Amino acid sequence: MAQVLVRDLDDSIVARLKVMAKAENISLEQKFRDMAAREAMDIEARFENASRRSREQTRGSSLDSTALIREDRDRLVRSSTPASSSNGSSMIRWRMRR
Template sequence: MGQILVRNLDDLVIERLKHRARLANLSLEQQVREILQEAARPNREQLLAEMDRIRATTRGRITVDSTDVIREERERR
C-alpha cells in the first residue's frame, strides 16, 4: 500500500478532522483514510461510462443464452 504526505494543512482543518475522528471513535489516520477512499470512488457518470465501454467491447460476442445454460445445469443435477 502506498503512502502520501499532505503538507500545509490549515490548523483548523486538522482540528475538524480530529473532531470527526473522535465522534466516529476512529483514529485521525483512519478517519482521513476513509474520507480519501470515499473521495476516490468513481461517481455515477464514471461508472456509466465504464459500463458503456465494457458493453461496447462485448457487443456481438455473447452468443450463449444464459437461460439455456442454467436449464442444462439443473437437468444434470
Template sequence: MGQVIIRSLDDSVVANLKRMAAREEKSLEQFLREVLSETAMRDRQGFFEFARSMRERCKPIDIDPTDLIREDRDR
C-alpha cells in the same frame, strides 16, 4: 499500498479533522483513509453512471455508409 503526504494544512483544519475522527472513535489516519476512499469511489461510480447513460444515448444506428454516398451522388 500508496501513501499521501499533505503539507501546509491550516492548524484549525487539522484540529477539526481530529475532532471529527474522535466523534467516530477512530484515529485521524483511519478517518481520513475512509473519507478519501469513499470520495474516490463515489466519483468513480458517478463516472460509470455517466458513461452508461452516454452509451445508451449514443447507440449505433443501422445506416449503411454506401447508401449515404449514393444519396450524395444523386443530388
C-alpha cells in the same frame, strides 16, 4: 501499502477532522484513509453513471462516422508534404489505407 504526506493543511481543518474522527471513535489517520477511499469510489461511480447515460442517449443512433473519418484522413494525406531532413534525404511519408 503506500503512504501520503499532506503538507500545509490549515490548522482549523485538522482540528475539525480530529473532532470528526473522535466522534466516530477512529484515528485521524483512519479518517483520512476513509475519506480518500470514499472519494476514489465516488469518482469511479460518477464516471460509470456518466458513461451509462451517454450509452443510453446514443443507443440506436443512426450516425455512421465512417464517412467523416475517411474525409479527415484524406484531408490529412492531401495536406501533408514530404519533409526533408538536414542531410537532404526524404522522410518517410505514411499512406493511410482504407
